[in-house]
Amino acid sequence: MKRSSHDAREAVLGSVRSALAGGQRGSADSIPREYRGRRHVEALPELFRERVAEYRAAVHTTDSAGAPETVLGVLERADARRVVVPEGLPAQWSDPVAERHDTLEDRPRLSTTTLENADAVLTTCTVGIATTGTIVLDHGPGQGRRALTLLPDTHVCLVAASRVVDDVPAALAELDPVGPMTFISGPSATSDIELERVEGVHGPRDLHVVIVGDV
Amino acid sequence: MSGVDLGMPTFPDAARQAVRDAQLRHNLGRATSTIRNKRAAVVDELDDWEQLRASGAAIKAHTLSRLDTYLERFEAAVTAAGGTVHWARDAAEANRIVTELVRETGETEAVKVKSMATQEIGLNEALASAGISAWETDLAELIVQLDEDRPSHILVPAIHRNRSEIREIFRREMAGSGTPAPADLTDDPVQLAEAARHHLREKFLRANVAISGANFAVAETGSLVVVESEGNGRMCLTMPDNLISVVGIEKLVPSWRDLEVFLQLLPRSSTGERMNPYTSVLSGVTEGDGPSNFHVVLLDNGRSEALADEVGSQALRCIRCSACLNVCPVYERAGGHAYGSVYPGPIGAVLTPQLYGVESEDTASLPYASTLCGACYDVCPVAIEIPELLVHLRNRTTRERKGWFDRLTGTAMRGLGWVFGDSKRLGRAQRIASLGGRLFGRRGIGRLPWPMSRWTDARDAPAPAPESFRQWWERNRTGSGDER
Amino acid sequence: MRVALFATCLGDTLFPGAVRATLRVLERLGCTVEFPPGQTCCGQMHTNTGYHEQAVPAVRSFVAAFEGYDHVVAPSGSCVGSIRHQHDIVAERGGDRKLSEAVGRVSPHVYELSEFLVDVLGVTDVGAYFPHRVTYHPTCHSLRMLRVGDKPRRLLSEVRGIRLLELPEAEQCCGFGGTFALKNPDVSVAMGADKTRHVRETGAEVLCASDSSCLMHMGGLLDRQREGIRTMHLAEILAGTEEDR
Incomplete structure (x- = not known):
């Protein structure tokens, strides 16, 4: 198979080159980029809150003093007993949870079954996008590997207000795709049946976004 | 091809x-x-939609104009990030590569993220004939697969089915390929989605091989971008240890920054959302997170031929929205x-x-x-x-x-073209037609024999005017310059 | 103002009333109208059916007839669309550089009637009178090839006595599509049936449009339905005055 793969590579590239022979080869610099690199937003956290909520995620606004209480309240209402806490989540967020819930740390790696049976996961995120109501996880410290935010039914995500940007261009400028990344806008959803939106298919059914104002 | x-x-x-x-x-x-x-x-x-659109078109056109360069760059980036790149000239070659990659894992089943490229090459059928079950995990694709139907829409493959038809399909077919539908399943979309979740969960957690496509492939970083809603994409890209992605060569964009355009254009155009629920970005292999064995199959299958057509190649910009x-x-x-x-x-x-x-x-x-x-x-x-x-x-x-009908039409068109080449010829044809028109009077024509029946089966046809405008003008406005 | 009238082959042969109405409106507004006798057809039917080479004679006759005029007016969005957006393609396919150059000189001077009235003459009130219930279907090529926008509607809204009724889903295609109507009669008629249903819902007596071709299709369906709804070209409504009563 190795051999034929090499032939295929040369054949495809050769075919592409002969298709392009004689044609204009554009320069990337000449691509027009007259769209808005920044979008004027009056109040970023407010728009973010509004847009996240529109996709039926629950949004909570608080400050760093009130955040632990808010998180505990969310977990309680979700009846979450086993809560996954990724590595690198600051102690100021994880400790209060550990006092009242069974926290599951991913070291050693939690089994799929354990994750499947966990009730919730608490993470931070890398950036929030106001215009689209999106949180972006780069799965670094405080966010955990991807399975952690995929299998438990409830995802609670802490978003520092200072990490909220206006729109997609500003967000991508903050991100470096060296590892996996997940953009999340509301809970898992489908519109495959008569275009009617239903939340909660394979990803977490409930997404709670906790905006922390003074971080 | x-x-x-x-x-x-x-x-x-x-x-x-x-x-x-x-x-x-x-x-x-x-x-x-x-x-x-x-x-x-x-x-x-968005007040800058047209500007985004112009950029999207230009980025794609630019990429296509240097596609060979970007393909090689992408290959190098994926390889450097721990993935393996394969090249497929056509559907048969792509299917053979994927089949062998699945076989090497020793597995006989794979979970699939909705992918136009794998549908195009008929991958599921090829895998089935090699004894490998490929499970579609997108809800609409699942409906279509369970019913042994064909997709009828790019984004919503089961758009031709309504909720009660879907309920029937689930009740009839789910048991045959895994967890059955609950006995009391109604046609409520919430319940139907729940049944699909239940049916597929077992497959996600068991599967060791996933097969996906990609919405975008970033040449600069070797990243694949998968845009979805349900979380089945995240499942497939995260849980199994082996991932095989079949990517059409036109899916490339030059740089990470280019996604700032497409991640605005695609969700709004396709599902009508500001952003789709989940977008996964995967850049090669990451220790401890997701697949350790990652393959990309770059698919030509007629694309390079389309690229040679200066006008036609525009179609390769398509982002399948x-x-x-x-x-x-x-x-x-x-x-x-x-x-x-x-x-x-x-x-x-x-x-x-x-x-x-x-x-x-x-x-x-x-x-x-x-x-x-x-x-x-x-x-x-x-x-x-x-x-x-x-x-x-x-x-x-x-x-x-060059079939007989094509030649016949060609001859007729040439004849008509000849008439339109000269106003005297057209004038003569109109005089003949207006004679016919006088026979019919100004009433519409009811039913005519084939081929005009294709018009008149449902529509009246107008009779030619008893006097063409040209004749009227000649009579009233030329020579003496008479007014009406 | 000196204006050359392009009757279009369909208008010339099947719907001369719409062409005479165009003439009348233009002359009433003070234009000196000429009918270059060498004109035939824009070649659109050939081009849009894929017979570019066979469309060359029509394009050739068009530029020969209209070269030198500053203003060429036609009562058809579709034909003008083809002239402005396709004649260059046909000429290039024909491989005749001289023809391509001539096309480049002629086509920018060609206007659809409502464009000419509103943009060139700068009028929306053409002094018309039409005391009937009318609904307007904006044809696809005037809308999306020429981008005439609301110009026809602005002209109609100034007509005295008219009651202009909103057509639901007005911007959806009527299903004519040139040879599409013959090659795909089932879809064509299905689209036309939805269009005429919307027309009936308005309660209009008259369905108006700026293309005789689309009107031929919709009118053919309406006539078969025997609902008593007439079709009229925009020019025919604009041509009527109070003196005609």
């Missing part, structure tokens, strides 16, 4: 059946109007199956003939499956001039096809 007979009826024949299916017309009309309105609302929100399907009045009446290809609607009508040639009747009928109304171009996020492409491909069809 050209001259592939998809073995389907021609568009007019297939559409005739579809138009008579009242249930189908109802399902489609309802679904397309819902999504049309959603799209319009979120597009109107399906906005053109949702606004197309022909698609809305005929449905996706009538196009006989995994790519239905206006984009299918320009893509399919380029990927498979126009030698067979079915693909040759596709460029004619449009009134050239232009609604598709207006909504296309990468500004593909679909009406112009359709006309271009019609021209290719008339030049390449």
Whole structure:
């Protein structure tokens, strides 16, 4: 198979080159980029809150003093007993949870079954996008590997207000795709049946976004 | 690659059946109007939509103009990030590569993320014949697969089915391939989605191989981007230890920054959302997170040939949003199956003939499956001039096809062209026609024999005027300059 | 103002009333109208059916007839669309550089009637009178090829006595599509049936449009339905005055 793969590579590239022979080869610099690199937003956290909520995620606004209480309240209402806490989540967020819930740390790696049976996961995120109501996880410290935010039914995500940007261009400028990344806008959803939106298919059914104002 | 007979009826024949299916017309009309309105609302929100659209078109056009360079760059980046890149000239080669990659894992099943490329090459069927079960995990794809049906829409493959039909399919078929549907399943979409979650959960947690496509492939970083809603994509890209992604060579974008354009254009155009629920970015292998064995199969399958056509190559900009399907009045009446290809609607009508040639009747009928109304171009996020492409491909069809009917039409068109080449000839033809017109009087013509019956079966036809405008002008305005 | 009238082959042969109405409106507004006798057809039917090479004679006759005029007016969005957006393609396919150059000189001077009235003459009130219930279907090529926008509606709204009724889903294609109507009669008729249903819903007596071709299709369906709804070209409504009563 190795051999034929090499032939295929040369054949495809050769075919592409002969298709392009004689044609204009554009320069990337000449691509027009007259769209808005920044979008004027009056109040970023407010728009973010509004847009996240529109996709039926629950949004909570608080400050760093009130955040632990808010998180505990969310977990309680979700009846979450086993809560996954990724590595690198600051102690100021994880400790209060550990006092009242069974926290599951991913070291050693939690089994799929354990994750499947966990009730919730608490993470931070890398950036929030106001215009689209999106949180972006780069799965670094405080966010955990991807399975952690995929299998438990409830995802609670802490978003520092200072990490909220206006729109997609500003967000991508903050991100470096060296590892996996997940953009999340509301809970898992489908519109495959008569275009009617239903939340909660394979990803977490409930997404709670906790905006922390003074971080 | 050209001259592939998809073995389907021609568009007019297939559409005739579809138009008579009242249930189908109802399902489609309802679904397309819902999504049309959603799209319009979120597009109107952005005052720089046209600028985004121009950039999207330019980025894609630029990438295609240097595709060889970007393909090599992408390959190098994926390889450096721990992945393996394979190249496939055509469907058979891609299927062989994927089959062997699955076999090497020792597994006999794989979970699949919805992917147009793998549908295009008929991967599921190829895997099945090698004894490998490929489970579709997108809800609509699951419906289609369970029913052994064909997808009829790029984004919502089961758009032709309504909730009660879906309930029947789940109750009848789920048990045959895993967790059965609950006995008391109703046609409530919430319950139907729950049944799908339950049915597929077991497969996600068990599977060791996933197969995906990609919405974008970033040459600079070797990243694959998968845009989805349900979380089945995240499941497939995260849980199994082996991932095989089949990616058309036109999916490339040069740099990470380019996604800032497409991640605005795609969700708004396709699902009518500001952002789709989940977008996964995967850049090679990451220790401890997701697959450790990662393969990308770069698929040509007719694309490089389409690239050679200066006008036709525009179709390769397509980001598979399906906005053109949702606004197309022909698609809305005929449905996706009538196009006989995994790519239905206006984009299918320009893509399919380029990927498979126009030698067979079915693909040759596709460029004619449009009134050239232009609604598709207006909504296309990468500004593909679909009406112009359709006309271009019609021209290719008339030049390449040599059947008796094509020759007959060609002769008639040449004759008519000759008449239009000279006003004296046209004047003579009009005088003959107006004689006929006087016979009919000014009443409409009821029923005529074939081929004019194709008009008059449902519509009256106008009789030629007793006096053409030209004759009137000559009589009233030339020579003496008489007024009426 | 000196204006050359392009009757279009369909208008000339099948719908001369619409062409005479165009003439009448233009002359009433003070234009000196000429009918270059060498004109035939824009070649659109050939081009849009894929017979570019066979459209060359029509394009050739068009530029020969209209070269040198500053203003060429036609009562058809579709034909003008083809002239402005396709003649260059046909000429290039024909491989005749001289023809391509001539096309480049002629086509920018060609206007659809409502464009000419509103943009060139700068009028929306053409002094018309039409005391009937009318609904207007904006044809696809005037809307999406020429981008005439609301110009026809602005002209109609100034007509005295008219009651202009909103057509639901007005911007959806009527299903004509040139040879599409013959190659795909089932879809064509299905689209036309929805269009005429919307027309009936308005309660209009007259369905108006700026293209005789689309009107031929919709009118053919309406006539078969025997609902008593007439079709009229925009020019025919604009041509009527109070003196005609």
